[in-house]
Amino acid sequence: MISAITNFLGDFGAWGLFFHAMVDAILFPIPAFFLQVSLSALNPDNALWLATLGFAGCMIGTPIGYAIGRTSGYRLLRRFVKQEKLDRVESLFRKHGEMAILIGSFTPIPFKLFTVASGCTNFPLRKLMLYAAIGRAAKFYIVGLLFYAYGRSAEHMVHGKTLTFIMLAAGALLATVWLLMRVRRKRLNARPNAASKPEDLCP
Secondary structure (H helix, E strand, O other): OHHHHHHHHHOOHHHHHHHHHHHHOOOOOOOOHHHHHHHHHHOHHHHHHHHHHHHHHHHHHHHHHHHHHHHOOHHHHHHHOOHHHHHHHHHHHHHHHHHHHHHHHHOOOOOHHHHHHHHHOOOOHHHHHHHHHHHHHHHHHHHHHHHHHHHHHHHHHHHOHHHHHHHHHHHHHHHHHHHHHHHHHHHHHHHHHHHHHHHHHOO
């Protein structure tokens, strides 16, 4: 099933990947990763262009998935996604919505869960777009750069442990940056309160 759909979209080349990435962010069950890898392996010199179109398609599909979440919510998700995965995503959003999107950009959990769940939980769309842009750009371009640099031999890296290690390193880096930004934001928000304390002590 996966092979048949991937082959069909692959007949349209780079624009097939663009469409695949767009619907992948909405409700399509097959990640665009598979088509990106197969097309990049056929033409490694075109790998960065493929990554660009895949990223662009994902960013166009993201607000559509968000809108579906706002209007139809979990009723649609339950038809396509196992309850176990749905509960996992919902739990992540309740605790760490921003981090959940970054994690969702790298893990095998379908990214559509995070776009639709964002709408269901009324997560700010601008934040969804920001963190989706960071995470999805990293994922598409890591794969694209591997094929552009190593040619067809990168296919073994992508399906082996190499890509896993790179994704984990990139994910750890993004998580660290996010945590530093959050700490800095808390400190900035605390400054006005600290400045007001001396006034409170005045008679």
